[in-house]
Amino acid sequence: MKKIFIIFYSLIFVLYYPHIAATANHAAAKNLLESKIIAIDPGHGGYDPGTIWGDINEKDINLAISQKLTKRLESYGAKVILTRNGDYNYAIAGLHGRDAKRYDLNQRIKLIESQKADTALTIHVNSVTKNSYEGAEAFYHPKSQEGKKLALAIQQELRTIPGMEKRMPKFSDCYMLRNTKMPAVLVEVGYLSNPHERKLLQDPQYWDTLAGKITDGIVNYYNAPDDVIGQGFWQETTSSTYFMIKLLEYSFNFGKNLETECDCIIH
Numbered sequence: 001m002k003k004i005f006i007i008f009y010s011l012i013f014v015l016y017y018p019h020i021a022a023t024a025n026h027a028a029a030k031n032l033l034e035s036k037i038i039a040i041d042p043g044h045g046g047y048d049p050g051t052i053w054g055d056i057n058e059k060d061i062n063l064a065i066s067q068k069l070t071k072r073l074e075s076y077g078a079k080v081i082l083t084r085n086g087d088y089n090y091a092i093a094g095l096h097g098r099d100a101k102r103y104d105l106n107q108r109i110k111l112i113e114s115q116k117a118d119t120a121l122t123i124h125v126n127s128v129t130k131n132s133y134e135g136a137e138a139f140y141h142p143k144s145q146e147g148k149k150l151a152l153a154i155q156q157e158l159r160t161i162p163g164m165e166k167r168m169p170k171f172s173d174c175y176m177l178r179n180t181k182m183p184a185v186l187v188e189v190g191y192l193s194n195p196h197e198r199k200l201l202q203d204p205q206y207w208d209t210l211a212g213k214i215t216d217g218i219v220n221y222y223n224a225p226d227d228v229i230g231q232g233f234w235q236e237t238t239s240s241t242y243f244m245i246k247l248l249e250y251s252f253n254f255g256k257n258l259e260t261e262c263d264c265i266i267h
């Protein structure tokens with residue numbers, strides 16, 4: 001009886017306080033992702049390091065965060081499909097450049113589809129020529145409404161990290177988002193090109209924070225009512241000075257989005 005009461009109370013708590021529910025009430029809510037199959041794809045691997053800064057490789061950060069994310073999602077009862085659990089990719093000998101990249105991504109997508117994942121996340125680190133850009137951001141495919149909802153739920157949580165830039169989710173024609181049937185999101189956890197964020201992205205405690213927030217976003221996606229996801233979110237962003245600066249920058253660069261240069265966008 002006591003157990004039923006705890007579960008009932010947890011559900012009410014999550015419905016009304018999705019932001020804090022995932023962490024504060026974790027002990028009583030550990031079945032919130034039960035029966036869900038979630039695919040986590042740590043971007044790049046093997047000879048493909050992704051973004052590089054000195055001896056820092058994107059592929060290593062992607063894997064470390066994905067492994068922490070796996071543990072957290074499993075603690076909520078989810079079954080996690082990790083597309084790689086080491087330093088490798090799936091390209092075969094004889095393939096080069098984009099052909100190798102496409103082959104690698106297709107193998108990952110095949111794995112995700114064959115395991116019947118309900119949702120998929122691909123984890124990456126960003127880097128651009130301007131070192132002022134920072135902040136984690138979630139991307140969804142423009143044709144996927146559910147992908148957009150998932151991105152919104154994840155972005156909403158990432159924004160609660162102290163000092164985090166208040167970014168909005170964006171759409172992207174990323175290969176993995178375009179070629180997966182389930183709701184899928186690309187999370188660019190931050191910018192290696194930004195000195196402050198570069199330091200954070202090498203800190204295992206920050207990987208924990210990111211993994212925790214992404215998990216909270218997924219928990220909310222599955223459990224919070226639609227109108228709670230993204231509540232007050234757009235207004236908060238569009239009224240900020242940061243948003244106005246970005247809008248001007250975007251206009252002066254003839255619509256080229258300087259912040260999104262992930263090389264997973266192949267055609």
Ligand SMILES: [Zn+2]
Pocket residue numbers: 043044050051058124125262263264
């Ligand atoms: Zn990447």
